[in-house]
Amino acid sequence: MDLWYVDKYIDSHNHELARPNETAFLRSHRKMTEWQKNEIIGLQKAGLRKHQIMDVMVQESNGDHAEVGYVPRDLYNFSYLNKCAKIIDGDANAVLQNMRQRQLEDCEFFFDYQTNSEGRLVNLFWCDGQSRLDYQAFGDLLIFDSTYRTNKYSMPFVPFVGLNHHRSTTVFACAVVSHETTESFKWLLRTLLVAMYQKEPKSVITDGDHAMRRAIQQVLPNSIHRLCTWHVERNMTRFIHHCMIPDFRELIYKATMPSQFVRRWKDFVEAHKIGEGKKSYKWLSRMYKIRKLWAASYVKNKYFLGAQSNQRSESLNSQLHTHLNRKMTLADMEEHFFRCVKRIRRNEYELDCVASQSLPVLITEHKPLEMDAAKCFTPANFQLVQKEIERSSNYEIVEILENENCIKYIVSAREYTSVRFVECDDEETLANIKCNCLKFEREGIPCCHVMLVLIKHDALIPRSCVLTRWTQNAKSSILSDEKKNESSQQERFAELVNLSKPVFYEASGSTEDFLRWKKTLTDEQKKRRQNDDFHGNKGEVNQGLLNGASPLINVKILCEW
Template sequence: MAYASDESMFEYLNVVSKMFDSEAEGYEFYNKYALEKGFSVRKSYVEWDGSNKYIILRKIVCSRQGFREEKHMKRKMEDRKRRPRSLTRVGCNAKLVITRQEETGRWFVKDFIDEHSHPLAPRDLSCLLRSHRRISDEQKADIADMEKCGIRKYRIMDILCFQYSGFDKVGCIKRDIYNFCHANKQETISAGDANTVIMHMMARRERDVDFFFKYLVDEHGHLKGLFWADSQSRLDYEAFGDVIVFDSTYRTNKYNLPFVPFVGLNHHRSTVIFGCGIISHETSQAYEWMLRTFSDCMAQKHPISVITDGDLAMQRAIRVVWPDSNHRLCIWHIQQNIVRHLHDDDVKEEFRSFIYDTSFIEEHEIKWIQFLQRNKVTSEESWLHQMYQMRKLWCAPYLEGRCFLGLSSNQRSESLNSVLHTHLEGKMSLFEMLEHYERCLASRRINEALQDVEALQSVPFTEENASPLEKHAATVFTPSVFKMVLWSIDAVSKCQIREILDGSEDSTYVVSKQERMDKKFGVRIEEQGGLLH
């Protein structure tokens, strides 16, 4: 017992004889001392000099010093909005008081009490007490990077525990990570959400000279439209921009603004992103601005064909900005509207036949008139009549021979939206949504690179007795496109020529499928410069 008293006295003398170069150094000393002993500290009373420029005295106390204010203790339960927190202050008197010498500017210990009125935490738990938890600058950078990559905060804590070989060596807890991420987000968008996005775009352009972005604001400075595309997206459009698919049905931000990705197909028939836009209102003027901006970005190269949903404002904008581009409506959206607007199964099936009916236009028009008369469609406001008015945008005979790369719906855009929706929250700011979009874009490009490697290092298998056409196709097409070639070769092998109609400039082959000899198809062939078209 006497030895313990001697040890305590030696420890006391060691503390009170300390000198510090600054108040912060004194605090760090007492905090490290508290870590070893098993308690947490906080800064308390402070005194300033006569000019109120310099602190001359600082009291640092045990975090369990004092008591909760009496007014909070006496409040009735029915007056409280939530259950009161557990009591942490128990009137502990432990403290360290340091004061500054005016002559030297150094700090010395004026008072030190090391008696606690509560149990102390063991060493393996004291690291979890408040004043001993701190996120280092290195950890802050790692946490910010992991959050940008879409890693959830509770997973970030698991990763840090693994990296540092235990929770007691991390230096923080899950709550600290949540608080840091929230504070970091607030700091990032403190200049305003839209301004933060614009500044991010400017920074991107400094790193990527071909990065394109353009924005539109109203007279009050509010963001009305935004479009951006990086250098790779612009190169992708130059190579694969014959067909564009886009829609504006995707809204996942706290402002509920339409988010419009422009997508297409690459040489692997995988979704490729050409650019992305945000507009404030779904008007034809807003869409016209976006399409003109897209054209400016892509050196005025207009797409051969466009696939969209049935938005009328978008249709008008396409007619104005891209008048020579083929336009078709998304079949998937039409199928959804069939279920919504038609309730008779026979009518549904007959209407669906117009989507895929490949008869001649004259015959198709007769079928339409008979259908409308049979179902007594007279009101121009009815959905059936509106779809009849737009039939050239979705019925097969009017789209025959036009380039759509085998696409008939905007599910490419929908599938991208599905990917974007992963880990995306409706309360996200524009900047957070932009970061998430860029993560998805990077993921798409990694997948394309893997497909490129596979196509470069392998050739699709062909049978020994395969035709020369098939064997040649295997060497020049990617595996995905080669599968379509095989399908076409197989489809041709199941057709028979019924008749050949020779004209002055071309020939028409009338063919039928073996399983449907009653149905005829016309294949027109024209020779130009020794090539068949």
């Protein structure tokens, strides 16, 4: 063993000493504390980028970089190592372990997955307890598409969404699939029914995927299905010449009798000389075969609540794209998805508050009817009902026919020939009143023709004309459950920080209080350091478990994709 001896010691530096404002950048002076690491993880979960997190930390340190204790490079390195720690046993394993942890915190949390013969994750589905409750209230309309691939594996991301009582987006579930096959979509839909207590939607809006259409026909045969008009229009610009677009758009949106649609289609084909040699021939032939799924002539009187496209799903996907890209892991995507869901629910709570604490402005001369509508419907739906009350002035009752079974009101437009028939069982109670325009059957909103009859009798809105899902009490029979069994370390840390802020802010206004609290905290910090020294340094906390997750469970899924 070689021994080395100090022969000469020179007590002077061979370089210029760093100035006080430079010491914060020396490696020996840089250290990231555990509470700072925890705060960084919390800010990342809130969607802040790394440079924004650094700005927050500097601001919390009175704008002094030296007080932060580390530099941006340290933050980037920690974020990378923390991500690696979370998916050390594979991205798929990390996601499934997150699901298990959520299930411990929310007993109604549901998830299921499929693997292939090699043990690789191929399909994943999940929804929390609140989503399952929301589906019971608003699951009559289901909207989803699989056109987004917001992860590094290019796996389609499939959100299941709908409309809540404010006509805003509500999220029912989410899924990731490896292949867009009929079998994959059948598994997704069957899993959805299991999660939602076998409640089938009345109507479904999707993109034009052929495998998805076949899966809906087999799993949801009783649901009304239509294609998203936005996807139809996007494909229209790809497959047909721009000169055909105005005429084809008329075929999409103009509602006529089905027989008239067939005639109009033939006129369209002849006018643009569409033959087998044309580039657009194959696409138009396919569209004609499935015309009952997209043409207004076939879907005009069906129950879609006024929705024509899966823009709700598009809206959720656009939020998911914020701060993230196609390189993100499944764990990143799952975490960000729940952050977006929280934002959507916060918006719903705000609208609930507005609906319960205010009344909209009345603008028509039929105040009692209008006020009754304001008390029944949420503000967004009241505005639609209010427009129908206004429109009723454009019509008049030209004749009333009575028989033993019902009373029929013949309603005609004042300025043009248009006749509608409004029927009810009893003229006094206006029970089961309905109109042959079928607006209520399509959108759940009473039409202007019904409003005219109500005005004639000075009546309020019959409850047969009030769809519960559009009212302020849409969720009254469904208990919201957002309780958690046990909070994580990060949640406890956040709660303590929030409790301390008002106390410390008030103490900062007085030198005496400031010094008292500073001494208390300094003494507590010294005590903890002494305890750590006495018991020995136990090492760094596993940052992969800072979110409160339990150690990884052995899951038979490979992590290499």
